Amino acid sequence: MEDRTVGLFDKIAGEFIDVIEWVDDSTDTLVYRFPTYNREIQMGSSLVVRESQKAIFVYRGQIADVYEPGHYKLVTANMPVMTTLQHWTHGFNSPFKAEVYYFNTRQYTDLKWGTPNPITLRDPEFGALRIRAFGNYSMRVDDPEKVMKEISGTEERYTVEQIESQIRSAIITRFTDFVAESKIPFLDFAANLNEFSEALVEPMKAELGSFGLALEKFFVINISLPPEVEKVLDQRAGMAAIGGDMDKFTKFQIANAIPEAAKGGDGGGLAGAGMGAGLGMAMGGAMANALNPQAQQGGGQAPAAQPAEPKIMVRCPECSKLNEETARFCPECGTQLIKDKK
Incomplete structure (x- = not known):
């Protein structure tokens, strides 16, 4: 019998609320509704509103009293709007139903x-x-x-x-x-x-x-x-850095491409080697033109090389090796080719 009595009192106590408070354990909750479903609030209960919080009572879908941070005892004097909406008389002391919403006002x-x-x-x-x-x-x-x-x-x-x-x-x-x-x-x-x-x-x-x-x-x-637009802008900046000279910019691009091409790229092997060799030859030609400005005159062609004068050769009487006419000794056998004048 005693256990039944204790269980009945626990059930009755569970249906009434005597302390209303909210301890925010989240980082992003703006609004929290205090659980009051199938429960009534005791007149004289405590309402705790912490710093950076506000609380609103709602009765039958209508906003009633708003509470700033503080500790309140819920009596008719502290609930003027609720008292008016529910037509409470002074000294009303019965439990009542309402919804309670907490608002987090922190930044x-x-x-x-x-x-x-x-x-x-x-x-x-x-x-x-x-x-x-x-x-x-x-x-x-x-x-x-x-x-x-x-x-x-x-x-x-x-x-x-x-x-x-x-x-x-x-x-x-x-x-x-x-x-x-x-x-x-x-x-x-x-x-x-x-x-x-x-x-x-x-x-x-x-x-x-x-x-x-x-x-x-x-x-x-x-x-x-976007990355693809940044790449184009970087190229423009590189060209501007060399004064907008397209010839210089082309040489600059070739020089940057040679190391990557020599690695073989996606094709690898001989294809990469061939590409690297081709770019190397192109860069070599560009560097040669840069070092020899006269080669670019007259339609960009270098002047024709002058033919070399023919050399007179003599044969060594000992080993028959051909030597230049001015050689004093044969480099093959050491025979003296030009006799000293006495």
């Missing part, structure tokens, strides 16, 4: 944004250009009632991840529009990252404000080109 930092695909812009120097942009921002809950009405509703738990996609889309739209209208050349983007960031702060504050959120920080960290 959420280092939230990332970036362009999922390159953005095509008209650049004043390069013409049509595709760029990528990346950055981060921080935000927090500013108006819990608006957050609840606009985005979280009655969900048990609403996280940052659920609103991030919407915010990223808004950032990319604002960023693309601003950069396109600014007409700033791509080569000057790095010097204007701070200006880009500041220009987008106010539009994004208004965007987040429509959800009851506050934008605390916003940064454009990097604006870059």
Whole structure:
């Protein structure tokens, strides 16, 4: 009989709530609904709202009282809206039903944004250009009632991840529009990252404000080109470094290609060796022309070589080896060829 009595009291106690609090053990929860399903809140219960939290009571789908950080005893004096909605009289002391939502008002930092695909812009120097942009921002809950009405509703738990996609889309739209209208050349983007960031702060504050959120920080960290476009730009920079001389640029490209070609590339073996030899011969010809500017005159052909004068040869009387007429001794047998004059 005693066990039944204890079990009955435990069941009754489980149906009533005497302490309402939320200890956030996550890193991205914006809104948390305190579990009150099939349970009633005792009049005189404790409500704990920690720093960086706010709490909202909802009665029959209608927002009632909002609580700032603090420790509250739930009595009619501390629940003016709930008292009005439920028509409580002074000194009302019965359990009641309500939903309790906690809102995390701390700042959420280092939230990332970036362009999922390159953005095509008209650049004043390069013409049509595709760029990528990346950055981060921080935000927090500013108006819990608006957050609840606009985005979280009655969900048990609403996280940052659920609103991030919407915010990223808004950032990319604002960023693309601003950069396109600014007409700033791509080569000057790095010097204007701070200006880009500041220009987008106010539009994004208004965007987040429509959800009851506050934008605390916003940064454009990097604006870059896709790898294939960067390669073309690097080639252009290399050509500019040698004064735009196409001949010099070609020689520069050949010199860079020789080591890779000599390795054999994907073909390997003889094919790679042949390519390396061909490039080596081409580079040799280019270097020869560079060292002999006169060879490029007269249609680019070198002057014809003068024929050598014929040499008179004499035969050694001992070993019959041919020697130049001026040789004094035969290098083969050492016989003296020119007699000393006495």
